[in-house]
Amino acid sequence: MGERYSPPRSLLRGIPITIWMLCLVAVPLGYTFLISFFQVEGMQIAAKLTLKNYGLFFTDPMYSRILLKSMLLALAIASLSILAGYPLAYMLSFRVRRGKQALFMLSIIPLWVSYLVRIIAWRTILGNKGVINSALTALGFIKEPLEFLLYNRFAVAVTLTYICIPFVFIPVYTALEKIPRNIMEAASDLGAGELRTLLNVVLPLSLPGLITGFIFAFIIALGDYIIPQQLGGTQGIMFGNLIWSQFGFAFNWPFGAALSFILLAISVTILGLTSRFGSTEGGFLNE
Amino acid sequence: MSRPAASLRRWERGIGLKAYGLLVYFFLYFPLLIVLVFSFSPTKTIVGISGFTLKWYLELFKDQNLLTAFFHTLIIGVGAVGIAIVLGLAGAFFVSRVSFPGKSVFRTLVLLPYILPGILMGISLLVVIKALNIPLSPFTVLLGHVSFTVPVVMFQIMSRIARMGPNYQTAAMDLGANPVQTFWYVTLPMIRTALIGAALLAFTVSFDEIVISYFLTGTWMTLPVFIYGMMRYGLSPKVYAISTIILFLSLALIMLMSRYTGRSAEVYRVRRPRE
Numbered sequence: 272m273g274e275r276y277s278p279p280r281s282l283l284r285g286i287p288i289t290i291w292m293l294c295l296v297a298v299p300l301g302y303t304f305l306i307s308f309f310q311v312e313g314m315q316i317a318a319k320l321t322l323k324n325y326g327l328f329f330t331d332p333m334y335s336r337i338l339l340k341s342m343l344l345a346l347a348i349a350s351l352s353i354l355a356g357y358p359l360a361y362m363l364s365f366r367v368r369r370g371k372q373a374l375f376m377l378s379i380i381p382l383w384v385s386y387l388v389r390i391i392a393w394r395t396i397l398g399n400k401g402v403i404n405s406a407l408t409a410l411g412f413i414k415e416p417l418e419f420l421l422y423n424r425f426a427v428a429v430t431l432t433y434i435c436i437p438f439v440f441i442p443v444y445t446a447l448e449k450i451p452r453n454i455m456e457a458a459s460d461l462g463a464g465e466l467r468t469l470l471n472v473v474l475p476l477s478l479p480g481l482i483t484g485f486i487f488a489f490i491i492a493l494g495d496y497i498i499p500q501q502l503g504g505t506q507g508i509m510f511g512n513l514i515w516s517q518f519g520f521a522f523n524w525p526f527g528a529a530l531s532f533i534l535l536a537i538s539v540t541i542l543g544l545t546s547r548f549g550s551t552e553g554g555f556l557n558e
Numbered sequence: 559m560s561r562p563a564a565s566l567r568r569w570e571r572g573i574g575l576k577a578y579g580l581l582v583y584f585f586l587y588f589p590l591l592i593v594l595v596f597s598f599s600p601t602k603t604i605v606g607i608s609g610f611t612l613k614w615y616l617e618l619f620k621d622q623n624l625l626t627a628f629f630h631t632l633i634i635g636v637g638a639v640g641i642a643i644v645l646g647l648a649g650a651f652f653v654s655r656v657s658f659p660g661k662s663v664f665r666t667l668v669l670l671p672y673i674l675p676g677i678l679m680g681i682s683l684l685v686v687i688k689a690l691n692i693p694l695s696p697f698t699v700l701l702g703h704v705s706f707t708v709p710v711v712m713f714q715i716m717s718r719i720a721r722m723g724p725n726y727q728t729a730a731m732d733l734g735a736n737p738v739q740t741f742w743y744v745t746l747p748m749i750r751t752a753l754i755g756a757a758l759l760a761f762t763v764s765f766d767e768i769v770i771s772y773f774l775t776g777t778w779m780t781l782p783v784f785i786y787g788m789m790r791y792g793l794s795p796k797v798y799a800i801s802t803i804i805l806f807l808s809l810a811l812i813m814l815m816s817r818y819t820g821r822s823a824e825v826y827r828v829r830r831p832r833e
Contacts, residue, residue: 296668384809534677
């Protein structure tokens with residue numbers, strides 16, 4: 272059973288998972304990469320190799336502008352998620368004794384609550400006749416509904432932050448729980464106040480969790496296309512929508528594949544960089 | 559600085575943090591509450607909400623297409639989880655216990671369907687499926703769901719294997735059990751709760767998946783894809799009713815799941831061979 276004595280026979284056990292991996296991961300991603308060098312002739316995809324698709328991305332500033340805009344929005348969303356998730360994890364890890372388990376569950380339940388239901392909820396809250404607008408109208412604060420709530424970047428940011436908070440909370444909380452409590456006592460004995468302990472001890476020690484959470488939030492926000500479609504309007508269009516539209520009405524699969532690969536390259540690069548500082552699994556799939 | 563002042567300030571600071579935490583919880587749960595309230599409301603506005611009705615729920619049961627979509631989701635979920643358990647279990651033992659070159663790359667590749675943006679998996683599967691001339695069908699939806707449920711199951715089981723260590727198996731083998739007996743009498747009972755937890759988790763993920771399914775669905779729709787179609791015509795009260803049902807179903811699944819995962823579920827029992 273030991274790792275050192277694995278005879279070739281034990282490699283046979285890897286056959287099912289390898290077949291799965293090839294059929295559903297490696298081949299599809301590889302083939303999409305190949306397609307990104309093809310071109311469209313009429314309504315057909317022609318297997319003639321070309322760099323035109325990538326060329327179009329780099330020459331037409333519209334595409335890179337949307338990518339840049341999406342990355343900035345994703346950055347803002349990831350920061351907001353940290354702003355909400357880190358203090359929550361900190362509070363739970365250091366300030367709560369009674370009911371800790373229940374509060375922990377309360378913090379991670381949203382992760383498994385239906386994605387669509389959460390979108391529906393935010394459309395209901397932010398809409399023109401939504402919860403915020405009708406409440407403000409009823410209270411007499413406004414006469415016309417506030418238009419800036421829905422169908423723009425703001426709505427996308429709020430909803431995606433909402434989705435991302437548990438993804439930040441889990442790795443940060445896991446990292447905080449691992450900090451030996453006597454280190455905190457030592458800091459306190461040496462005269463460090465709470466803020467100083469947080470900045471000089473807790474924050475550096477929880478940095479891997481923080482980075483992991485930040486990156487997960489960033490990638491989720493960058494790759495999403497359903498939330499911008501549902502709540503973003505024309506202003507909130509993101510890179511994911513651009514990819515999606517190539518497979519929908521634009522019907523330019525090779526160009527869509529090229530855009531997908533640009534997104535893949537960004538995601539993999541970021542994940543690769545993080546795996547050196549944080550942990551890629553982020554604790555979601557560990558028990 | 560005198561002690562009482564310092565401790566008072568610490569106390570105050572703790573309050574600030576707790577208030578902030580409360581605010582975050584409010585942010586997390588208020589939207590869900592809204593969906594719940596709207597599903598029972600006879601009117602569509604929140605202000606001046608009056609009365610309580612179950613008529614939207616009753617309408618759900620009259621909507622044959624919706625019931626069909628719900629049934630489809632269950633089939634896909636059970637099918638995908640069944641396949642994922644077999645592949646994930648084999649894969650978890652393979653990656654945990656066998657050393658081979660390129661193992662860390664292999665691990666990452668297995669994890670990709672779970673960590674990559676769903677749109678990338680959806681599109682690349684669609685591209686291959688079209689290239690092979692496979693029509694969009696229940697089968698293609700199932701393929702999509704198998705792609706992301708396998709890493710969910712596999713990594714859950716891997717973390718249990720890592721904590722269990724190899725000693726129990728080694729002991730069983732030393733006592734003369736063959737690999738099949740070791741698996742059946744020792745390993746399987748020891749990872750049983752992790753398996754159940756992983757299955758529930760994978761089912762929960764499959765149950766509301768839309769991002770990948772969206773690309774792989776033809777006319778045979780799962781519930782989330784069907785609801786997404788309904789949302790094109792605005793949010794009807796029926797959408798809130800089905801959302802509430804989904805909400806409670808996933809809550810029930812999470813509660814069930816929490817019994818099987820985590821350290822508290824780690825009660826190791828082995829099967830006693832019959833004499």
